[in-house]
Amino acid sequence: MSRPSAKPVVHIGQGRIRATEWRFEPGTETGWHIHGHDYTVVPLTDGDLLLEEPGGGTRTAALVRHVPYSRRSGVHHNVVNNGDQPLSFLEIEVVEDPLQEQRLQTMMRFGDAWNAHDLDALMACMADDCTFHASAGNSSEGAAHVGRDAVRAAFAAVFDDFPDAQWTRPQHRVAGDVGLSTWRFVGRTRDGVSIAVDGCDVLHFSGALIVLKDSYRKSMVPPKA
Numbered sequence: 001m002s003r004p005s006a007k008p009v010v011h012i013g014q015g016r017i018r019a020t021e022w023r024f025e026p027g028t029e030t031g032w033h034i035h036g037h038d039y040t041v042v043p044l045t046d047g048d049l050l051l052e053e054p055g056g057g058t059r060t061a062a063l064v065r066h067v068p069y070s071r072r073s074g075v076h077h078n079v080v081n082n083g084d085q086p087l088s089f090l091e092i093e094v095v096e097d098p099l100q101e102q103r104l105q106t107m108m109r110f111g112d113a114w115n116a117h118d119l120d121a122l123m124a125c126m127a128d129d130c131t132f133h134a135s136a137g138n139s140s141e142g143a144a145h146v147g148r149d150a151v152r153a154a155f156a157a158v159f160d161d162f163p164d165a166q167w168t169r170p171q172h173r174v175a176g177d178v179g180l181s182t183w184r185f186v187g188r189t190r191d192g193v194s195i196a197v198d199g200c201d202v203l204h205f206s207g208a209l210i211v212l213k214d215s216y217r218k219s220m221v222p223p224k225a
């Protein structure tokens, strides 16, 4: 369901600190977005906002006028005013170093491409000399797939093995030339076995592109009968 858009008013649009006032008439929403920067929210009204999150979850964010809260970059949601009063807050963002910002954007596009099962979009995030170390395999690295063709084939095999695979609850962080994406893998095998396990990718960057995707997944032990 798409609702009318909440109104962003940019107060400070340049430099390392950005300030945007969001005005929500009843029934409006920001639209889906991923925060590319750490940010602080200063509520300008009291009231409850509805947060829609990836995977179908929702939460309520209670706004208390002039009582700020902070969040890290990587938050992914749609913010909705489903009450009957106008709501507003001031969002203050800290803009990171441009390369770190590009790396974070790559991680977000990469996460979206996994959920869209879009191989071209996945490979557009990978460097030419890329490698993929999959969680499961017969070596210390799991399974090592070296070079674009091998990486693409290994990504395709994931979609083949899990036709409805989704990576829910995504969170992304970058430190230096390494990124960390955490998620919950949810899918069914072709035999209909459901799997839901937490995992992460340690992503090594060359410039803004991923040169190594090193994947880790929890191993769920079935309960004893």
Ligand code: NI
Binding pocket: 030, 033, 035, 077, 079
């Ligand atoms: Ni937001």
